[in-house]
Amino acid sequence: MTCALWLRGDLRLSDHAGFALMSQQTxxxxxxxxxxxxxxxxxxxxxxxxxxxxxxxxxERLSGGLSLLSVDPVTALPGIFARYGIDTVYTHGSVGPGMRRQLNRAAKAFRNQGITLEALDTAYAVPPGTLRVQGPSASDAPVAQGYRVYTPFYRAWRPLALGTEPIEAPLTIPPERITRDFTLGTPTEAGGERVAHADLERFLHERRTRYRSDRDFPDRAATSALSTHLHFGTLHPRTIIAALGPDDEKFLAELAWREFYADVLHHHPSATTTELDPRFRSMQWRQDDDEPELLAAWKQGRTGYPLVDAGMRELRATHLMHNRVRMVTASFLIKDLHFDWRIGARYFEEQLLDGDLASNRMNWQWVAGTGTDAAPYFRVFNPILQSKKFDPDGNYIRRWVPELAGLSADAIHAPFEHLDPTSIDYATPIVDHRIERQITLARYEVAKRSD
Ligand SMILES: Cc1cc2nc3c(=O)[nH]c(=O)nc-3n(C[C@H](O)[C@H](O)[C@H](O)COP(=O)(O)OP(=O)(O)OC[C@H]3O[C@@H](n4cnc5c(N)ncnc54)[C@H](O)[C@@H]3O)c2cc1C
Structure with a gap:
């Protein structure tokens, strides 16, 4: 026995560079x-x-041949490889700084035992770090660096992404099972490659034609629901892109946001915790212990702003949330409640099934106006106007905030403006959006000036 495939965030058989290589094994x-x-x-x-x-x-796809370990990769894996005569290990590359560090430490430990670790592929159509743009350097000589603005990234990324083909290569011999440190149940609808392909088919046959027009409306089920599969690697973006056509440009552009944020993180690993825009690093944010009851109201969906509450309750119930509502709830935490965006990002990561370091942290920075692009820090989402625009009939709110189910489409977006608060069992607004918006704008101006 000579080689092993270390599966990490790539839990599929199809369109997999590692399994394609293994298909040539004798x-x-x-x-x-x-x-x-x-x-x-x-x-x-x-x-x-x-x-x-x-x-x-x-x-199941590997005929019961998957080996399952639960050990420290740096100290224990080299010994296990030695026991089975494995001298070459293939895996796939990661973008998160923690995972990259861990992989480097493992590679070093393997090397010390004469074992090679090679990364074959990434979870992206265009591997993060591939695209470079000429930027200024300290010495004024241009240097190649990563993109910081989405639109030029997309222009450079698009032809490369459309030029990739899924990798298909049926295995001739299944893997040899060496050990099982934990047991597996039977696969369920909860996840996996079979579910991922079914969701892709549903998107292609039932949703794609209305994606562009309906994607922003949380009660219309028009989006793909593929983010969790992409996160676990049960589906590769190459497979998705190969199934798209010329009318799917908007969807392709959304997939590109995921790739853009991974690319940004590749070049700026500290962006998971530090504002990319240095002007805002001095901002004073509320921390967990400041106003804990406001933070709890946000987490539990009791802010008195129906769209915010619907989103936060959807998150707790399903561990997912519609993209438009992620923007509104994140903006509310940062710009209405003045909490540190990192607190919100951490809470989303605890809750989200698709919780992904690059997409989550970079989106939080985008909402905070501290990240890539010229994301305007002075844009403050109005939770009532967003609600009227993207949930006009109030059906999304009715689903997640049943106390409001009986209200008319006119009243449901801001019940406190229409009804006597004692007549319904629903929170009165914990803050006044108009006042908090002014406070936020002033705080950002101060941070900018003091830079
Ligand atoms: C504050 C905040 C936090 C977020 N955290 C995450 C996260 O942890 N993980 C995650 O996958 N997405 C995150 N997103 C992006 C987006 O909300 C989800 O990808 C999307 O809602 C998933 O649903 P879908 O697969 O039906 O999306 P679709 O609309 O069908 O989009 C297709 C795919 O494109 C990608 N995509 C779409 N929008 C974005 C975006 N804004 N940024 C990055 N990729 C995008 C996703 O991979 C998605 O599956 C976050 C957005 C915000 C505003």
Whole structure:
């Protein structure tokens, strides 16, 4: 036995560079997933459910040949490889700084034992770090660096992404199972490659034609629901892009946001915790202990702003939230309640099934106006106007805030403006949006001036 495939965020058989390489093997080989005990805390129960289902699905496809480990990769994996005569390990590249560090440490430990670790692919159509733009340097000589603005990134990314083809290569011999440190149940609808392909088919046949017009309306079920599959790697973006046509430009552009943010994180690993725009690093934000009851009201969907509350309750119930409502709820935390965007980002990561470091942190920075693009820091989402525009009949609110189900489309977006608050069992607004907006604008101006 000579080689092994270390599966990490790439839990599928199709369109997989590692399995394609293994299809050429004539010797026994190993495919394994390692549930790193030191990262177990980050695996929330809903993510764990998806993961187990995805591993079960993959194991079935591999005729029960998936090996399952639960060890420290740096200290324990080299010994296991030595025991089975494995001298070459293939895996895929990561963008998150923590995962990159861990992979580098593992590679070093493997090297010390004469074992090679090679990254074959990434979870992106165009690997982060591929695209470069000429930018200024300290010495005024232009240097190649990553894109900081989405539109030129998209222009450069698009031909490369459309030029990629899914990698298909049926396995001739299944992997040799070496060990099972934990058991797998049968795959369920909770997740995995089978579910990912079914969701892709549903999007292509039922939703894509109305994606452009309806994608911003949270009660219209017009989006793909593919983000979780992309996060776990049960579907590769190459497979999605190959199924798109000329009318799917808007959808392609959304996939490109995911790739853009991964590219930004590749070039700026500190952007998970530090404002990309240095002007705003001095901003004073509320922290967890400041006004904890306001933070709790946001988390629990009790702010008195129906669209914000509907989104936060959808998040707790389904571990997902519609994109438009993610923007509105994030803006409310940052610009109406003045909390640190990192607190919101952490809470989303705890809750979201598709919670992904690059997409989540960069979107939070975008809402805060501290990140890439010229995301205007002075744009403050009005939760009532957003509600009227994107949930005009109030059906999304009725679904998630049942106390308001009986209200008319006119009253439901701002019940406190229409009704006696004692007549319904619903929170009165915890802050006045008009006042908080002014406070936010003043705070940002001060930060800008003091830079
Ligand atoms: C504050 C905030 C936090 C977010 N956190 C995450 C996160 O942790 N993980 C995540 O995958 N997305 C995140 N998003 C982006 C977006 O909300 C989700 O990707 C989208 O709602 C997923 O639903 P969908 O698959 O039906 O999207 P669709 O509209 O069908 O889009 C197709 C795919 O394009 C990508 N995409 C679409 N919009 C964005 C975007 N703004 N940024 C990056 N990729 C995008 C996703 O991969 C998505 O699956 C966040 C957005 C905001 C505003």
């Amino acid at each position: 010797e026994p080989w190993v495919a394994f997933f390692n549930l790193d005990p030191s990262l177990a805390h980050a695996l929330t129960p809903h993510k764990r459910t998806y993961l187990m289902s995805a591993l079960g699905d993959l194991d």
